[in-house]
Amino acid sequence: MPIIDVHAHVGRWQFHLTCGDADNNLRQMDRYGIDLQLVSASEAVVYDAVAGNAALREALETRPRLYGYAVVNPNRIEESAADLRRCLDTGRFLGAKIHTHYPGRLPGTPQMAEAFDLVAEAGVPLLLHTWGQEVTLLPELVACRPALRVIMGHAGGDAWREAAHAAASCDRLYLEHCRTATDAGRVAYAREAGVPVERMLFGTDATLIDPCVSLGVVRDAGFTDEEREKVLWRNAVGLFGLDDALAEAREAQGAAAPSFSG
Secondary structure, three states, rough: OOEEEEEEEEEEOOOOOOOHHHHHHHHHHHOOOEEEEEEEEHHHHHHHHHHHHHHHHHHOOOOOOOEEEEOOOOOOHHHHHHHHHHHHHHEEEEEEEEEEOOOOOOOOOOHHHHHHHHHHHHHHOEEEEOHHHHHHHHHHHHHOOOOHHHHHHOOOOOHHHHHHHHHOOOEEEEEOOOOOOOOOOOHHHHHHHOOOOHHHOOOOOOOOOHHHEEEEEEEEOOOOOHHHHHHHHHHEEEHHHHHHHHHHHHHHHHHHHOOOOO
16 A cells, blocks of 8 residues: 655754664655655754754755655744745745744744745645644634645644644644554544544654654554545545655555555
8 A cells, every 4th residue: 555654854863863864754654654754853853943944955856755844944934935836846845834932933923924924825724733722713724714724733732632623613724643653543533523533644754753653553543444544544635635655655665665555
């Protein structure tokens, strides 16, 4: 079965980790049968969005199984607007990424509203770091921007119940459940709250977290085979337009590529 990871990173972090370069992403992907991965640059997330995005552009040129998110800094919106366009024009970036804690701007602030407007105008999906009660503001913020589609990275973190209800109330909010703490019942709770499987996506937070953690969450979520396919790849294909890219990746890997089994 194909697998598309919609939440990963390239580069080193300030934590005690030895991994960092894009080739390490590919090694992990090969180990777990991940065909395509959408990544943001760790440098862009935690320090310098423009420099980190530039480094990622270079890394993506020779790694067709990786696609990028251009990181948008809500504190430097004009700079980020020009940089987002540069990234998208390459054809190797398919969305935008906004962190909330590193730039210190949560949903509900004027700076984040400007950043949301920027991404909505660009017409690409937004991967938003979500971790806390501010997820309750997202339905209204998304509803007033008809072109905006938001992936709730970490599905709200410790506010995963609130995130589930937020996603259930807005058909352009998607849940992506990667997290170091795999609280039992998160996916089941989201489904009971009314979030359709069609708005659940697979992400790993690689290379910060080994992909086996998120694969285990999917395996234990009680999906049918058809539902598992949607979560692991079909929903991502539809959201990002990855039909051709997935076909090319699987052809390049050949029959030796491992496949996920529930």
